[in-house]
Amino acid sequence: EAQVTQNPRYLITVTGKKLTVTCSQNMNHEYMSWYRQDPGLGLRQIYYSMNVEVTDKGDVPEGYKVSRKEKRNFPLILESPSPNQTSLYFCASSLPGRREQYFGPGTRLTVT
Amino acid sequence: AQKVTQAQTEISVVEKEDVTLDCVYETRDTTYYLFWYKQPPSGELVFLIRRNSFDEQNEISGRYSWNFQKSTSSFNFTITASQVVDSAVYFCALSEPRNTGGFKTIFGAGTRLFVKA
Numbered sequence: 001e002a003q004v005t006q007n008p009r010y011l012i013t014v015t016g017k018k019l020t021v022t023c024s025q026n027m028n029h030e031y032m033s034w035y036r037q038d039p040g041l042g043l044r045q046i047y048y049s050m051n052v053e054v055t056d057k058g059d060v061p062e063g064y065k066v067s068r069k070e071k072r073n074f075p076l077i078l079e080s081p082s083p084n085q086t087s088l089y090f091c092a093s094s095l096p097g098r099r100e101q102y103f104g105p106g107t108r109l110t111v112t
Numbered sequence: 113a114q115k116v117t118q119a120q121t122e123i124s125v126v127e128k129e130d131v132t133l134d135c136v137y138e139t140r141d142t143t144y145y146l147f148w149y150k151q152p153p154s155g156e157l158v159f160l161i162r163r164n165s166f167d168e169q170n171e172i173s174g175r176y177s178w179n180f181q182k183s184t185s186s187f188n189f190t191i192t193a194s195q196v197v198d199s200a201v202y203f204c205a206l207s208e209p210r211n212t213g214g215f216k217t218i219f220g221a222g223t224r225l226f227v228k229a
Contacts, residue, residue: 031214042116042203042219043157050214058216090157099145099207099215103157 002027006091006104013081014112021076021107023091031094032074033058033101034066036087043090049074050096081111114139116206118220125194126228133189133223135204141165145207145215146180146187151222152200163187194227201225 004025013019025032033048035058045058049068063085065077074093078085088108092101115138125131137146148160161171163180171178175192191198204220 033217035219040221042221043205044219045217048214056210056212056214088155092157096214098162099217100147100159100162101217102159103149106155106157 002102004091004093004102004104006089006107008107009105010108012110012112015082016080019078019081019109021078021089021091021109023074023076023104024072025074025091025093025102026072027093027102028071029093029095029102030071031096032068033092033094034064034074034076035090035092036060036085037090037106038087046076046089078109081109083111085109086111114206114208114216114218116204116218116220118202118204118223120223121221122224122226124226124228127195128193130190130192131194131225131227133191133202133204133225135187135189135220137185137187137204137206139185139206139208141208143209147205147207147217148178148187148189149203149205149219150200151203157203160189191225194225196227196229199225199227 007022030051034046035043047066049055091104094101117136144165146163150158177190179188201222201224203222207217
C-alpha cells in the first residue's frame with residue numbers, strides 16, 4: 001500500500017530535550033516536506049527536500065532541522081524543543097511534476 | 113505576496129443541503145496550482161483535487177464540484193446533497209515555483225463543515 005508513515009504519532013516532552021520525528025514514504029517520491037498545523041493558521045511549511053541531500057527552508061524553519069540521506073526518509077529534528085513548538089506535524093511527499101501532496105497521519109507534539 | 117483566504121471559518125448545514133466552500137487566492141505568478149484537501153475528524157489529510165492555472169475548466173466528481181475563476185482569483189468547492197460523512201475541515205492550497213527550485217505550497221486556514229443528520 002502506498003503510504004507516508006510518521007513516528008511517533010503522539011509525543012509529550014520537556015523543554016530542551018532533543019527529539020526526532022521520523023517520516024518515510026514508499027512511493028519513490030523525490031519531493032518531501034514537513035508542515036505544522038496550528039488552529040486558525042492552516043498548515044505552514046517548515047522544511048522541504050527536492051531530493052536526496054537537497055533541503056531548504058520553508059516559511060517557519062526556526063528551531064527545526066532536517067536531513068535527507070535516503071530518498072524514502074525525511075526526519076524532522078528538534079534540537080532544543082520549546083513550548084511554542086507544541087503543534088500537529090505532518091510529513092508529505094509528492095512527485096515534483098504533480099504537486100499534489102500525500103500526507104502522513106500526523107504527529108501531535110506537546111512540549112511542556 | 114501569495115495568500116489563500118478561506119473566509120468561512122465554520123459552516124453548518126443539514127444533510128442533503130448543498131454547500132459551497134469559498135477560496136480566494138493571491139499570486140503574482142502566471143503558473144501555479146490550486147488544490148483542495150479534506151481533513152476528517154480522524155485527522156489525516158486527503159488530497160481531493162488539483163487544478164493548474166491554465167485549466168479553467170470546472171470539474172465534477174460525484175457530489176463534488178469545483179469552480180475555478182481566474183478573473184476573480186477564486187477556486188470554490190461545492191458539495192451537492194451533503195452527507196454526514198462530509199463533515200471535516202477543508203483546506204484550499206496554492207502552489208507556486210520557488211526561485212531556488214521546487215515549489216512552495218500555501219494553505220488557507222481551513223473551513224470546518226458540520227453536516228447534521
